[in-house]
Amino acid sequence: MRGRFGEQASEDVSSRELASKALSSRDLFFEGSEKKIEISLHSGGSSLRELGQGFWSQISTRANADILSSISNEHCDAYVLSESSLFVWDDKFLMLTCGTSVLVDAALLFIEKLGVDRIAFVSYQRKSEYFSHLQGSSFSDDIKRLRAVLPGDAVRVGHLDAHHHYLYTSHSETAIETKNSVSELLMYHIQGPAAEYLRSAEQSISRIRDLLKLNELFPGFIFDDFLFKPFGYSINGLCGERYMTIHITPQESSSYVSLETDLDLTQSNGLLLSRLLNIFNPGCWDIIAFNSAPNTQGFPAHICIGSCTMTTSHGDKVSFTHFQQDQHEVLHPERL
């Protein structure tokens, strides 16, 4: 089994042995940065949820990810994967994969199985990686393959030597009536008590849930989470039509925490991002918002280095914003 660090924690002996090797959080590199695909179907066909876990397991395996556990409610089936998450609704699915997964392989298998005529819209996003040279494909490779099936627009936002984000959106003949509000918060170089706990040898799911103040920040949600060994934590949550997912790669050399949710962050959840920023205290962070404008009230002291707002051919309003803590960091040489 794969996982955020090559192995998942479980109660078998081999995993315990792995943990007992006392791996340092400084030594272990893992690519937390996700690729993300969302595929919507034309209305009128059978539900994607009816395809069952066997089907989704096959799709996940194609991206080199395994299904670890799942929760469901009346709207959605949410799977925690060895490499991030999968959410399946009746007429669309959303899959995030980290590590060296080739998510586009899974997307193409899905399109092949269902037939391209059923596909209404594809959105594919890729965040800049820590170690792009270890990836199985580049964004440019990926969109060449996607475009061969579904023509679409692709852009990069952000300088190549800094955080940057890639987005492909397929050309869509039908306008989408209700725009999804989705917010992504990507945090880098987490510091402080939460970061230290997440790098420590003995962790528990209940303590992590407390650290993240999950019940307070996501009231009414049902959760499904997984603690990897020696490090790493993934959680999915559902509440009515809303979803959330958080993935934590805590190790010092490449620490990264991502949140994605379709909660409306302009309303009662307006402080969600600032609450998470204050828990993880990242050196820098990015916000990617689709049809949403999260407010920055309560953010740690920062400068906003750069931002971009654009509208896709599909009509989605997308913004990318890159924040840096307003403080000087003493860097420590890392021996190689």
Added chain:
Amino acid sequence: MRGRFGEQASEDVSSRELASKALSSRDLFFEGSEKKIEISLHSGGSSLRELGQGFWSQISTRANADILSSISNEHCDAYVLSESSLFVWDDKFLMLTCGTSVLVDAALLFIEKLGVDRIAFVSYQRKSEYFSHLQGSSFSDDIKRLRAVLPGDAVRVGHLDAHHHYLYTSHSETAIETKNSVSELLMYHIQGPAAEYLRSAEQSISRIRDLLKLNELFPGFIFDDFLFKPFGYSINGLCGERYMTIHITPQESSSYVSLETDLDLTQSNGLLLSRLLNIFNPGCWDIIAFNSAPNTQGFPAHICIGSCTMTTSHGDKVSFTHFQQDQHEVLHPERL
């Protein structure tokens, strides 16, 4: 012939044709970030300069670089390469190569040809690349090969998702008596009139020399420069025992300008870096200083995001500092 952009400018028809294709500075990617190697010999042997241009041409070719031109004075032979620069003194050489060159191949060929017993010290440095996945090797690959010949220490300074720098220094039995003061200024996202001129279709060497205020900033130096087509400029300079080299990759997607010099920047040349920063107006920049502490007087308004000071086993005091202009940048999506 290779070059900073695949072709060098010359007066032949093919180069003119290339230029006439009106390539946009936005479209063309070139990896300007350099790898750098310095190899010093034990005293007492024959001079490296006596090996002649044929020898150095062979070494350069091994790194996929060609010698384009040269200047000499009583201390040094300086070569402009299709991928950056080579400086040869009696008892040491310094080679910088950009693009997808594998500089460590050249270093290993040199060591093989002279015999490892003549090598007193090797310092190998690599700056984080814009597109590391296009490189022929990683730093980790490189040091594995270097260490097989000469044991040494290696470190990374800076976060993997931001500018970071790698440095390998061989273990040295003999302490170096006189420390070299070397300063490197690496500028990213250049803006303003100089940047615009360097991206324009019709450029001349004399106009670029004026823009760079070369005679004023480097009085007494002799220069050797090369203008690449459609973009890019390299210059070497010598003055007595001192050297300087500047390499410019102007295109918008990956603009990068580097200066390296052993001029003492605490003395009469104290404003050299700030003068260059005001000419190129980069969005961010790094300074790497060996046994030197360049002052920041006159720098554009900035925040110093991070810095690190360390002493190598060799006794060199090395500092890395990462600066960001204190302004918000409106980012533009780049269509792919």
